[in-house]
Amino acid sequence: MSGMVSFTVNGTPVTAPTEGDEALLFHLRNRLGLTAARFGCGQEQCGACIVQIDGQPRYACGTSVAALEGCAVTTPEALSGDPVGQALIQAFAAETAGQCGYCLAGILISAHALLSASPQPSQDQIIAALDRHLCRCGANGAILRAIRRAADTLAEATA
Ligand code: FES
Numbered sequence: 001m002s003g004m005v006s007f008t009v010n011g012t013p014v015t016a017p018t019e020g021d022e023a024l025l026f027h028l029r030n031r032l033g034l035t036a037a038r039f040g041c042g043q044e045q046c047g048a049c050i051v052q053i054d055g056q057p058r059y060a061c062g063t064s065v066a067a068l069e070g071c072a073v074t075t076p077e078a079l080s081g082d083p084v085g086q087a088l089i090q091a092f093a094a095e096t097a098g099q100c101g102y103c104l105a106g107i108l109i110s111a112h113a114l115l116s117a118s119p120q121p122s123q124d125q126i127i128a129a130l131d132r133h134l135c136r137c138g139a140n141g142a143i144l145r146a147i148r149r150a151a152d153t154l155a156e157a158t159a
């Protein structure tokens with residue numbers, strides 16, 4: 001039986017049909033024009049598609065739109081409007097963290113969730129937060145440094 005589901009994307013109300021079992025990633029990219037979350041594997045194996053659902057990193061390729069009633073979805077497009085996101089974007093630039101950049105939107109989403117919950121994470125916490133992300137360029141070291149830099153910047157700003 002078909003129906004409708006209502007949720008928000010970056011604070012904007014969205015209504016979508018539940019029929020067809022459409023994945024959130026394709027809804028974002030093909031219907032809403034939000035293309036920052038990337039398609040990598042489509043099998044919850046690479047992390048390129050990760051967005052936040054109610055503040056938690058989730059695979060958009062493996063999340064059905066039909067399951068999102070009442071949820072708040074945050075995509076990489078929203079990160080630049082938020083202090084934690086801004087600190088992360090600046091830190092990734094300062095550390096030149098990334099080469100092709102394909103993995104970075106998902107990684108920024110996971111790092112944002114981490115720093116929002118744990119402003120001064122341990123190295124183990126940072127590594128755990130990135131566990132679902134593959135960086136095929138091998139930029140892992142710079143990415144770890146960038147997240148640490150963002151955490152330090154945010155701590156200085158609130159000191
Ligand atoms: S595209 Fe979703 S995890 Fe790879």
Ligand code: FES
Pocket residue numbers: 097098099100101102103104134135136137138139
């Ligand atoms: S920077 Fe190319 S995959 Fe990570």
